[in-house]
Amino acid sequence: MTDRQNIFDSVTAQIAPFNKKEIALTETTTFAGDLEWDSLTVMDFVAAIEDEFDIIITMNMQAEIETVGQLVDAVAKLKS
Template structure:
């Protein structure tokens, strides 16, 4: 699966969590731009893990601050 396909699938997953309808860009942050609280992050990560059948470790989650980093991380996990 290429990065563009990963990007498209994540965009479909993020839609219900994007309450403020922020335009999603590579640099869009989850904490500041989307205002995700810890519970929303957990729900969103679970949705991504289910969609791609992967596990995103707590260490990986801590390193992912923006949308582009998430796409890269999921694409990398898909390749493993």
């Protein structure tokens, strides 16, 4: 299993408690459109991701991340 796959698996595990509609998660799942998250949910989720991976996701990065795949790529980049 690749590092990216491990990150994807961890990210989807972190999404699970916030996935109220039980949407099937893929690389192209969007946080605002598919999961219908509000800003408070996004902030709670970002905090969970930062804790899980011991990283800091800046507000500028958050603004650019719209899909699960983009988040996985951002986490991989921050961890390297």
